[in-house]
Amino acid sequence: MQRIGKILTTLLLLTAIATAQRAPKPYGPVPNERQKEWYSWEMIAFFHFGINTFEDFVNEGEGKVSTAIFNPTALDCRQWVTTLKNAGIPCGILVAKHADGFCNWPSAYTDYSVKNSSWKGGKGDLVKEYTDACKALGVKPALYLGPHDRHQHLSPVYNTADYSDYYARQLSELLRNYGPIWEIWWDGAGADELTTPLYTRWADTVRKLQPQCVIFGTKNSYRFADVRWVGNESGKAGDPCWATIDSFSIRDEAQHIQALNEGQLNGNAYIPAETDVSIRPSWFYHKEEDDKVKSPSELWDIYCNTVGHNSVLLLNIPPDRRGLLHPTDSSNLVQLHHKIKNTFAVNLLAGSAVSSLHPRGKNYLPANLTDTSAGSYYATPDGYATDTVTFTLKAPATFDCLMAQEVLELGQRTTGWSVDYSSDGKTWTAIPEATNKQTIGHKWIICFPQVTAKKVRLRITAGQACPAIHTFGVYKQAAYADINQ
Template sequence: MRLKGLLLIVALVHLLSAASAQTARETREQFLARTKWWREAKFGMFIHWGIYAVPADCTDLHGNKGIAEWYMSNKQMQVKDYEKFAAQFNPVKFDARKWVKTAKDAGMKYIVITSKHHDGFCMFDSKLTDYCITKATPFKRDPMKELAAECRRQGIKLGFYYSIMDWHHPDYLPRRPWEQNVRPAAGADLNRYIEYMKGQLRELLTNYGPIAILWFDGGWEHSAEELHSREVNEMIRSIQPQIIINDRNHLPEDHATPEQTIPAGAMPGGRLWETCMTINDTWGYAKNDTNWKPAEDLIRKLCDIASKGGNFLLNVGPTAEGEFPPEIVQRLAAIGRWMKVNGESIYGTTQSPFRKLPFDGRCTVKGNYLYLHVFKWPDEGLKLLGLETPVVEAHALNTRQKLSVQRSSTPDGPVISISKPKALDPAATVIRLKLAAPPVVSQQAFAIQPDSSGVISLRARDAQIHGETARYEEGGGRDNIGFWTNPRDYVTWLCRVPRSGRYKVEVTYACPPQNAGSRYSVGVEGGPTISGVVGATGSWTDFRTETIGELSLTPGRHTIAVRIISMPQGAAMNLREVRLTPLG
């Protein structure tokens, strides 16, 4: 598992729009019906299991920490030397019933397991190679067959991960740098490898009953055309019409797959997405990786993802003996206990209607119910701003205690105050609000206020993003609106201007030389605007601040917008902040 090379591929970012999410042969309604179970499930188990569990080592040749399933690459091994691990792989403690029950007890609704990872070893019975668990190991059994039967018995959906990249197959290209002299590429044929891949996908999709998900990975070394991705995906859907396919063979398909990160907000245009994440730092089992995330942190991550409309695919790396590590079992059990009490606040919910919350926590919605996930109860009491819909009643899910609700009015909109329950959950106390109707939230309550000097800071994290590609990014030097590749996308802020006058307009952005040159406007919706030109700052993370002019503003609430006038080089900029400073 490792996601590479997507950020700068402008064409791919365009493909990720919601307009492309459904297949060409289905309506939006059919797409929603096909993906309904997945959108409601919210929580799944990822399993990375293979012969890399034998060495169970996540370090490279220099002792630097990596990820265990990349052992062959980390140690720069030759194929024949890595193959020896197959003969040592004998997971006699594997118990499909126990695995599925562990997932189910944790509150997970589906499982995605590696049928073949980048090392090329097949964890299923394939007639197309001897390099598989039923032929190359002393175990001889097909764990995918046993898992498929057990998932059906326990009511859990099953999906297969399949790596496009294959370091073992003689026709897969390119060769690794350290093996080029030992295993030359002469005679290799990628198209022949694609036929092998298609044959294996047919096996996976015809020999194991209904398969809910096909989860591609390792496609970054080739284009969609080289991988015959459209042809492959059409074949998959011809065999399993209801299947859900991810976006990792360079076609958007059904959902996006952020890895080891949680987006700052919902995907543009309602795009479906699923964060996949490890419980420690590696996907495959590694005896030398003990950096386990606490259960409390994982529960909060689940709340965060659900509040943004996403799914959480949480990884398990079983041992070579076929067992889940005890540290993982303990954490999954703790999540399961929380989900047993609070699962209704996760399953079948949609994203929060609030742009921000005045407390440390998250919010989800289901019909006429709001669920508040309170991570830390605020000292000043729990309040909600801007909720226009009347609250009928409030309860704490952990004790079913009924809570009092008070409503007051302010110039910025309604404020709801909720009493503190007798017992708090250390991970997340969930408050269920029953409303008189689906929630309606006034954005007036979220108007940005000037600081004590009258300066109005319009930051990326507070922007409302309109369109199909632009989205907020954070981490890795980013705190900005990026992926801005559609000139029709724009961003707005609602702010309060304290007094009339002229305001200096400063814009902080980043843009590499090859994408510079876009013209943009900053101004009041329906009022005065000024324009600027995006210059080259060095890279997408080299930010600079420019003064582009002055705006005359009147007192009161205004919507400030940044719009693209022209975009000659395929992307606008990474926008961090617009600052309005009063003059005189």
């Protein structure tokens, strides 16, 4: 009997060890491969450029102006894309057709396009020049093809059935003729008449021709969307900002702005938020706004409230009438990149002694939170949704920023967390800005007044499943004077 008891004890111990080393199972909806790729971009550029650029202070053209006015004198898409490279932005969305209906490529299905403009005697193709520049410089090209088309509505025989064919053909032109397209942007403005059956057809076209292409959806296209609108155009993702949402509750955006902005913790679909904002007050370029470009400091705040709120930032930088980015826009964008890079270059918790109340096992050690491995993470055993992780630095450090990242593939797990600091490990002081937080997701960033501490404590206070956290760190924000301009 004693021998049997020892065998059972050994078996139980081995089972416990095996369980401790087994990876946590995903919880709830999880991202698809397109969404994981999209999250990794963090920032996307938006290029609003078209016939509206050549009208006087127009952002929403009526589709009536003559195509002849489109005539950039020094168009250089390589200049645009070089700015993205210098700013660390891996993807850019060109407006191929805005709501005015003017097409930036020589579409075979309309005369309202560059083929009837003054530019290059009607022989130009902006979409080709843009996608070629992206390919040459290693940036992922994406396109905005506005579903609403005011020029087509001018026809006395306009009807949605014919327009469904028209749009499907133009979508096919773009997805067949310009190589890989990494996102297609379906704006909901003015598109209430475009119902789910139309988007069903168009989504099938996207999935057939470009299966890697992310769909940005609104209103009646949410059923097919990989990413959702954030509910505003001011660069503010919600707090919380869950990646999941009830796809059936967002058909009427006007009534569900909060849900779009914050997501829904127990939503039935994984549709994270993409946060669009312009570097200028308007979406298209206007010379009158040259002194109203958002500063690097304003852009940093936007970055922290978008990328740092489990979202992806879609930042508009509109080319001028020459077809070039204004130097102020480019400079401020590059300065933002240096601010981000310099701030997060050094995790002040790296090399610290790390302990936790409920470690899962050797493959999921708390020290994984501060390493630089893309594949490692910290987890507690199944059944422990809360935990406390303590970091003891080798020497006191001063910091004013923190960042946490969850393991996306395992779903939304942690729903409550706070951060404290201490000089001796006995008396702890809460960081007010980092108290009673909810979302972590791909990335959560919090800035606060400087503190100096020898110990930092991450308290996970609530969760739907055991935590699975990829990274946790504290940082000192880089001063703009230290940035190479």
